[in-house]
Amino acid sequence: MKIRDVRLTPLMTEAESISAGPGAALVEVETDEGITGIGEACIHSERGEAAIAAQKIVEIGFKPLLIGENPLDVQRLWLKLYSYCEWYGRGGVAIYALSGIDVALWDICGKALGVPVYTLLGGKFRDKIPVYASLLFDMDNPEDTAKEGKKYVIQGYKAVKYGWGKTRERAFGMNPDEDEEMIRTIREVLGPNIQIMVDVGRFVNLTPAQAIRLAKRLEKYDIFWLEEPLPPEDVTGYKMLSDSVDVYIAAGESEYSRQGFVEYITRRAVDIIQPDVTKAGGLTEAKKIADMCETWNLMMVPHGFSSVVNVAANLQLVASMPRAFILEYRRTPSPLISKLAKKPFTYEDGYLKIPSEPGLGIEIDYSVVEECSIKQ
Ligand SMILES: [Mg+2]
Structure with a gap:
């Protein structure tokens, strides 16, 4: 061939x-x-x-x-x-x-x-994976932001992540009082049993001291992880932050190649490593990063916020990872998620089924x- x-x-x-x-x-x-x-x-x-x-x-x-x-x-x-x-x-x-x-x-x-790709990656550990609904903050409307997440909780999602903000000017992480009010509202609307993840994202770059203060303010709302509060270059800052707060710290979507992850992993700078298969070097490189995380005993949750192809690649990867426990599932509306594949993924009660058809298991429309x- x-x-x-x-x-x-x-x-x-x-x-x-x-x-x-x-x-x-x-x-x-x-x-x-x-x-x-x-x-x-x-x-x-x-x-x-x-x-x-x-x-x-x-x-x-x-x-x-x-x-x-x-x-x-x-x-x-x-x-x-x-x-x-x-x-x-x-x-x-x-x-x-x-x-x-x-x-x-x-x-x-x-x-x-x-065979499905996971067979070529070493075989599967699971047939399905819990997914979290991945959404965006609307900093002008905490109530609406929270209600958007509630829609997915009603559909059976056990975890919801909010990130960034709708514009560069109105992003999460710019005003600690507004940030706290947003997370307080979300916790109140989603209830006590839902995991909430907070993704500061790339519109804001906090210092480690600011991020520590923010994380401590949000601790009382039982946040599962705080994502990318610092510039990706500040690995030492991430180490300080992770060592100073109880909430898990997550980062990695802005890195590429296994070399980009070496310092994060070997210094245990974050709790959760988040490579994006479609940015970091494909499945070849993501598998190596996953093996490094396994070796250093760190959690890895692949990033994915673009199209159904990204989700399909992630599903094959997490099928092959011994301790994969959750996967990102973009729920902001886009034809690239809802229409680009001829057949949607099978979602049931908070889980996505891992396709077992040959290859990635998707067909493009x-x-x-x-x-x-x-x-x-
Ligand atoms: Mg992110």
Whole structure:
């Protein structure tokens, strides 16, 4: 089997806010045996420009390196592309694009061998995984924000995460009194038995001292984890924060490649490591990061807030992780979550079932790709 074409399609949707992930990039690797692998590069840029940059990298840079290659040689091809990233810098958009190709190669392997990807990752530990409803803060409307989460609690979700804010100007983490009122309202509306996660996100960069104070203020509302309150570069700050508060500290969606996680893991700077399969280097790299977390006895909860392809890749990964215990499930509305796959995932009482069809187990609806593709 040989690769005969590689494509990246930049996608953009109408979204309620810039933090709702309006963009994404669908990656396809086509073989000469009629199998096409599907992947995603998680690219949310507000005007689609990062996905267009990734498209150039894939179609001008990576494609000539892949044509004629055997798609089953996933790790060799990963290294071949990673070495070529020298010209782009070994991170950012280039490694997002590489992640998309890597996921597509794993999808091909599964389809060619007639097994789900988790079998190729070492086999499964579970058939289903608890998911948390992943939502956004509306800092102007604590009541509405809380009621949005309650909708999912009524559907059986046992955990809800809120993040960021609708705009750069009105984000969580800017005003401690408003932050506390927001979390107090959410706890009151969701009730005592629901896990609540708080994702400060990338509109705000707190110092360790500010984050410690915030975490301590929120402790009385029994927050399960506090995510990304510090700039991703401040690993020492994360270590200080984790050592100073009871609430779990989570981070990792802004890192890429296993090297990006080495310090976080080996210094035990956070409690929960959150690589994104479609940003950090694909399933190849995410599996290595998961193995590092297992070795250092840390929790890992993969990040995923873009499309159904991201969720599908995450489901295969968590199936193969010995101690995976929860997965992110974006519930802010987007056709990339609700319509891009022909068949929805099976959700039941707080769990997503892990697809057992060959490869990633999803089929793309190309009418949605057509509808959402950026016309250049
Ligand atoms: Mg986050």
